Amino acid sequence: MKVDTNFFHFSNEVLNARILGQPIVALESTVLTHGLPAPQNAELAKNMEEVVRTNGATPATIALLDGKVHVGMEPPQIEKLIAANNPLKISLRDFATAITQKRPGGTTVAGTMFAAEKTGISVFATGGIGGVHKEAELDISTDLIALSNIPVLVVCAGAKSILNLPATLEYLETMGIPVIGYKTSIFPEFYSRGSTLRVSAQMDDVDEIAEFAKNHWGLGMRSGILVCQPVEMEYEISDDVMAPILRQVSAEVKELQSQHKLSGQQVTPYELMRVNELTNGRSLQTNMRFLINNGALAAKIAVAVNKNNAIASA
Ligand code: PSU
Ligand code: MN
Numbered sequence: 001m002k003v004d005t006n007f008f009h010f011s012n013e014v015l016n017a018r019i020l021g022q023p024i025v026a027l028e029s030t031v032l033t034h035g036l037p038a039p040q041n042a043e044l045a046k047n048m049e050e051v052v053r054t055n056g057a058t059p060a061t062i063a064l065l066d067g068k069v070h071v072g073m074e075p076p077q078i079e080k081l082i083a084a085n086n087p088l089k090i091s092l093r094d095f096a097t098a099i100t101q102k103r104p105g106g107t108t109v110a111g112t113m114f115a116a117e118k119t120g121i122s123v124f125a126t127g128g129i130g131g132v133h134k135e136a137e138l139d140i141s142t143d144l145i146a147l148s149n150i151p152v153l154v155v156c157a158g159a160k161s162i163l164n165l166p167a168t169l170e171y172l173e174t175m176g177i178p179v180i181g182y183k184t185s186i187f188p189e190f191y192s193r194g195s196t197l198r199v200s201a202q203m204d205d206v207d208e209i210a211e212f213a214k215n216h217w218g219l220g221m222r223s224g225i226l227v228c229q230p231v232e233m234e235y236e237i238s239d240d241v242m243a244p245i246l247r248q249v250s251a252e253v254k255e256l257q258s259q260h261k262l263s264g265q266q267v268t269p270y271e272l273m274r275v276n277e278l279t280n281g282r283s284l285q286t287n288m289r290f291l292i293n294n295g296a297l298a299a300k301i302a303v304a305v306n307k308n309n310a311i312a313s314a
Contacts, residue, residue, distance in 0.1 A: 003118050007099065010119075011072025017058035018120070021310075023302035025052045026071075026116035026124040026152070029063035031291065032078070033087040033106030034269040035127065036284065037276070044288055045078050048125070048295040055299030057123075062115045064090055064098035064105040071119050081106065089265045091142045109154065110146035113224060117150050122213070123305060124154050125298035127291045128190045129226065130268060131159040131168030135253045139267065140171065147224040148175035153213050153305075155227045155298040157290035158188035162246050162271045165189060169197055172226065178216060180209060180227045182297060188230035191237045191275075191286050199228060206297070210304035214312070229297050231290040237282060245278045 010018070017024050027048055032041045049059035060072040063081050070077065081087065081104055088098050088105030092114060098105045107115060109129050116124050130141025147154065159168050169187060172179055179187065181199035188194045203209050213225055249271050256262035262270055275283045 007069050008115070008119055009068040009070050011060070011070070011074055013058055014060045014072030021306070023057040023123070023299070023306040024060050024121045025057045025295065025298045025302050026112055026121045027052070027059055027061040027295070028109055028112040028124070028126050029061055029081065029106035030089050030108045030111070031106070031127055032063075032082055033084070034089050035272055036287070037273075038082065040284060040288060041082055042079070044291060045082070046075075047288075047292055051292050051295040052125070052299045055296050055303070057299035057302040059295075060116075060119075060121060062107050062112045064088065064095070064103070064107065066104075067099050067102040069095070069099075069115050071115060071121070080104070089269070091265070092146065093142075108141075109143040109156075110141070110150075113146045113150045113152045113154065116152050122152055123298050123302040124152050125291075125294040126154060126156050127287055127294065128158060128160050129154065129156050131163040131165070132171055133267060134162070134164045134250055135267070136257055136263070141268075144168070144171050144175065144177075147172070147177045147226060149222055150224050151217055151222055153209075153225040153227060153301065155182075155229060155294045155301065157190050157231055157294060158194060158228050159190065160268075160271070161189040161191055161242060162249060162275065165197055173200070175223065176221070177223045178212070178225050180212065180225065182209070182227055182229040184228070184230055186230070188228050190290075191231075191242055191283055192239060193230035193233065193236055195239075206300045206304045209301050210308050213301075213305060214308050227297070227301065229290070229294055231286055231293065235286045235289045237279060237286055241279070245275060248278065249274045
């Protein structure tokens with residue numbers, strides 16, 4: 001079915017960039033509504049948009065508001081989203097709920113990829129993707145499904161170390177999703193740079209990544225592309241600090257699940273909140289840091305992709 005463009009609303013900034021054919025970077029908003037506490041969520045929204053601009057691209061924060069998919073948001077709209085009472089966490093199956101019931105919500109990685117692709121945006125920055133959870137059987141994030149069939153390049157810091165990371169990487173491999181390490185051959189683990197898991201290819205500059213994307217999609221591949229950038233060493237939380245915390249949070253999740261008090265979409269926000277509490281806010285600092293870094297890298301990649309497209313169409 002043809003997409004009804006009436007579902008989408010563009011900010012002026014994004015509208016201009018589209019008309020002028022300038023590079024655009026999609027940004028997710030579940031991190032604002034469910035991932036980060038206030039007031040850090042508002043601060044992050046602003047800083048992440050700014051770092052995208054500084055690096056030569058236009059930010060398009062994507063979220064559901066007033067029954068429309070917003071692609072690019074004005075500051076008052078972001079405020080409204082963040083202040084909303086009980087916003088939805090919008091993955092693929094939740095778009096029509098938000099539109100039908102006119103409920104505000106933040107889009108997940110899967111949701112943001114969907115909206116980006118429908119509006120012609122091919123580069124997206126997030127913190128970490130969802131993956132295969134350890135606790136409940138079949139708790140597999142829709143992010144992985146979206147990555148398998150939506151052709152958008154996603155810049156991330158790997159997947160949360162609270163997940164079953166080997167299973168997450170196996171899933172990515174099974175579904176034919178390239179996992180590119182930016183200046184690393186190791187799969188980053190969100191709060192740390194990672195140590196044992198490997199990416200499918202290492203690339204050290206953005207032109208090479210843009211070339212890779214052109215070739216991947218030019219061949220006719222339909223999957224997304226994951227580009228993983230580890231957080232700097234100074235911001236890493238070492239394994240000896242993190243391992244006992246992750247064990248504790250995982251045990252809590254299992255217990256709450258067995259009591260039917262936690263399930264589905266609630267799991268990831270609960271885990272992020274508990275890790276933040278148990279690290280006395282340190283995980284939040286790390287999380288904010290790699291979000292900003294990923295915004296910067298995504299902007300540089302979007303610029304390189306744009307340059308490539310311009311050459312191709314000349
Ligand atoms: N990583 C973060 N903060 C977040 C998320 C990931 O640092 O808020 C969000 C992303 O939007 C991701 C979602 O798509 O969590 C995954 O949720 P689930 O595991 O329920 O699919
Ligand atoms: Mn889940």
